[in-house]
Every structure is written in structure tokens, then in C-alpha cells.
Amino acid sequence: MYKIIFKLFFAPMDPEKVHHLVMAAIRVGGALRLTKLLKLAPTGRGSVQAFGLHFDAPFGLAAGFDKNAVAVKALGELGFSHVEIGTVTAIAQSGNEKPRLFRLIEDRAIINRMGFNNDGAAVVAQRLTELRQKNQGKLPVIGVNIGKSRVVEVEDAENDYRASARLLAPVADYLAVNVSSPNTPGLRSLQSVEALEPILKAVLAESLGKPVLVKIAPDLADEDINAVAELALSLGLAGVIATNTTISRDGLTTPKSKVEAAGAGGLSGAPLKARSLEVLRLLRARLNGRVAIISVGGIETASEAQERLENGATLVQGYTGFIYDGPFWARKINRQLTK
Numbered sequence: 001m002y003k004i005i006f007k008l009f010f011a012p013m014d015p016e017k018v019h020h021l022v023m024a025a026i027r028v029g030g031a032l033r034l035t036k037l038l039k040l041a042p043t044g045r046g047s048v049q050a051f052g053l054h055f056d057a058p059f060g061l062a063a064g065f066d067k068n069a070v071a072v073k074a075l076g077e078l079g080f081s082h083v084e085i086g087t088v089t090a091i092a093q094s095g096n097e098k099p100r101l102f103r104l105i106e107d108r109a110i111i112n113r114m115g116f117n118n119d120g121a122a123v124v125a126q127r128l129t130e131l132r133q134k135n136q137g138k139l140p141v142i143g144v145n146i147g148k149s150r151v152v153e154v155e156d157a158e159n160d161y162r163a164s165a166r167l168l169a170p171v172a173d174y175l176a177v178n179v180s181s182p183n184t185p186g187l188r189s190l191q192s193v194e195a196l197e198p199i200l201k202a203v204l205a206e207s208l209g210k211p212v213l214v215k216i217a218p219d220l221a222d223e224d225i226n227a228v229a230e231l232a233l234s235l236g237l238a239g240v241i242a243t244n245t246t247i248s249r250d251g252l253t254t255p256k257s258k259v260e261a262a263g264a265g266g267l268s269g270a271p272l273k274a275r276s277l278e279v280l281r282l283l284r285a286r287l288n289g290r291v292a293i294i295s296v297g298g299i300e301t302a303s304e305a306q307e308r309l310e311n312g313a314t315l316v317q318g319y320t321g322f323i324y325d326g327p328f329w330a331r332k333i334n335r336q337l338t339k
Helices: 002-010 015-031 072-077 121-134 154-171 187-191 193-206 222-235 256-262 270-287 302-310 320-325 329-337
Strands: 048-050 053-055 059-061 082-089 101-104 109-112 141-147 174-178 212-216 239-242 266-269 292-296 315-318
Touching: 015 072, 015 101, 053 141, 059 329, 072 082, 072 121, 082 121, 082 154, 082 174, 082 315, 101 256, 109 320, 121 141, 121 154, 141 154, 154 174, 154 187, 154 193, 174 193, 187 193, 193 212, 193 222, 212 222, 222 239, 222 270, 239 270, 266 270, 266 320, 270 292, 270 302, 302 315, 302 329, 315 320, 315 329, 320 329
Parallel strands: 059 082, 059 315, 082 141, 141 174, 174 212, 212 239, 239 292, 292 315
Antiparallel strands: 048 053, 101 109, 109 266
């Protein structure tokens, strides 16, 4: 049914308008308790213990879908064991000019150059505070993904991340440091160990003991991935999230003219499968179980999620598959993983 709805109604519409429409529907469904009545939430039979937290199932929602923590509870009720909100920046920002979201339906992929559009750390922190007060014990694990504010120079990134962590750590179950989006100028340069170390130390200092993870790009060279892994070990990070979107356009079946018309941005979805799995295997070999790995990128089915778990992932996440497979996607994956 969803595939018919997607083809007839969503596919012809502007992707960002569809996203807002779907988010509104999820929020209304949560407010009317419809998502709870569907009983899609994980049962706990396939629970995972990771970095001191309990996850009812391995599969969660990657950052980027709920940027402002407006539908966390309802998304958990749709079957995600954890919801990573954001990316949130210390300073509120509107993001890049529209259009900035494009579907490559033939490849089951998306190109986005959203640019960290969000309400800012203070507003999101207050929203999460109120959410927790109203729903004690009834929420999925909440990760908060933080990034650099666009107006802040790269040289001042350390204090910018520190400010976000100070506001958001009290209301997060874990913090994810995003230095790998291709849509903020200069951000990916912060993935070098020299630039990354002071940022991670600043976030750790403000984390209140909450788990801190770092999210890396699939476009890093293998030696740089190994260097980040060693840094994670030396700093005592809780984990590494691999991977973010890619700037590569290799191997796409979508006509080249359509891809070029979409322009710059990060590519997510099925084309990331192979590289995300490669990065996971590199991290597993280097980290050897001492630091958790959250694998994300191109996961569409339970068998693909299981493959990531068998190759060293502690948890798995998805996003683009939610767009193409609809509201029952997370429940289907987590139920099959728990069998």
C-alpha cells in the first residue's frame, strides 16, 4: 500500500514538502496515540546493551530525520529502538537555500544539502526537557547529534561544539559529534586527528559522563579511518558512527543529467552499502570490540542489518529506507532481527 502511495502522491511532490507532511502526520499520530495503538515499538526480545545504555532492539533512526526533536516518542512507537535527533548546532540556523533535497528513485537514494537547518541547541534542549518530564520511561533511547554552527569559523569550532554539548548533554542519552556532513563549509576538515581531538575533548568535558560518539564520512581514506579509531580509543569515546553521507556519485543508475541537476550534497541510501560495510570492517579490525560501532549507510532490510551486526556493529541505523519503505519499515527490521 505504501509503495502505491509513494508512487502516486509522494514521488511527484517536492521531497522537502513531503518530509514536512510526513513529520506532521507522525506528530499527529503520536498525539492521538495512533502510533502507540499500532504496537510497532520493539518488544525488548532482541535487546542490546551498549555503552551503558539499554536498547530494546538493534535498529534505530539515524540523525537528519527529526532535526528538532519534535517526534521522538512517536518515532519510537513506529519501531525504532533509538532516535538520533539533529544535527543540532549551538546557534539556530535556517540551512542552505531551497531546493536542497532530491530523490534518486532509481537508486533508492537521496541527495541532500540541507545545511544543518535546526532551532538551535537551547530550544532543542528545552524541548527534550519537556518531553522527558511528560514521558518518563516511555521513550526510545535519544541520541543528540551536534554539529558546527555555520557562522562560526572552523578555528573556533571547539568552543561551538562545547556550547552545544553543555546545553544538550543533560537531556541526551548519548551525544554524537558530527564532523562529516558535506553541507557545512570546512566541516569535513575537522575529521583530521589534529583538528578533531580538541573538539572531542571539549565535548567530553561537558558530557556529564554521557556516552560520546563521533560520526565519520565514508569518503575518508582507510588510513584516516584507522587514525580516528585510534583517537577514539585514546580518548575513551563510547563509539564511532560509520558512516555519514558521501560526496561520491559513482555507480549510480539515475541518468547523469538528473544527478548533475541535483547538484552538490551528501548522497545517502542504497549506493552507500558497499563502502559503509568496508568502513565497518576496518573499524572492527582496529577497535576489536573495545569501542562500540553504530553502522549506518544503505541498510534497507533485516538481512543487511544482520550482516552489519555480524561484521562488528553493535547497533545499526537507517534513514533513507524509511522514505522508500514507509512507516512499518523499522518494526519489520527489528522483528526479523529478534527472531
